[in-house]
Amino acid sequence: MSEISFNSIRDGVSLALHTAFPAPAEIHGGNVKQGLKAGDFNVVMPGAGHRLEVGRWYKRTPTVDVIYYPRKDSAECYAVADKLTAVLESITTPEGIVVHATNCTWSVTDGVLHVLVAYDHHVYKPREEIMMETLKIDQRG
Numbered sequence: 001m002s003e004i005s006f007n008s009i010r011d012g013v014s015l016a017l018h019t020a021f022p023a024p025a026e027i028h029g030g031n032v033k034q035g036l037k038a039g040d041f042n043v044v045m046p047g048a049g050h051r052l053e054v055g056r057w058y059k060r061t062p063t064v065d066v067i068y069y070p071r072k073d074s075a076e077c078y079a080v081a082d083k084l085t086a087v088l089e090s091i092t093t094p095e096g097i098v099v100h101a102t103n104c105t106w107s108v109t110d111g112v113l114h115v116l117v118a119y120d121h122h123v124y125k126p127r128e129e130i131m132m133e134t135l136k137i138d139q140r141g
Helices: 006-020 074-087
Strands: 041-047 050-054 057-060 063-068 090-092 098-100 103-109 112-118 121-124
Touching: 006 041, 006 063, 006 074, 006 090, 063 074, 074 103, 074 112
Parallel strands: none
Antiparallel strands: 041 063, 050 057, 057 121, 063 112, 090 098, 103 112
């Protein structure tokens, strides 16, 4: 089983946005010091969890914040939120793994849309086997 990295989740969200919102919308990833304009998206991962469940199985709980800067008003934010909830319901990572959203909430704060999407999933981390050295027995009599 291939491990899903946190970067793969973020990249999968960006790919879904590129498909659903073609140019002129730009999709940024992270801290943007300049160049953001109305109609752009910013994809950030504000946090994630990684917890041992059973044996070597871990539960990962990444949350992605898709930020949209509207061209007009709050009504535009509501329409984009409606579309985003469908677009981000399932994403495909660059490695081709489909990951389903486990939670999605959105809000408009200071005229900017924030869509928080959780992609909880499990990963298996195999143990590194420590092999014994070969024992040589000298049986001379």
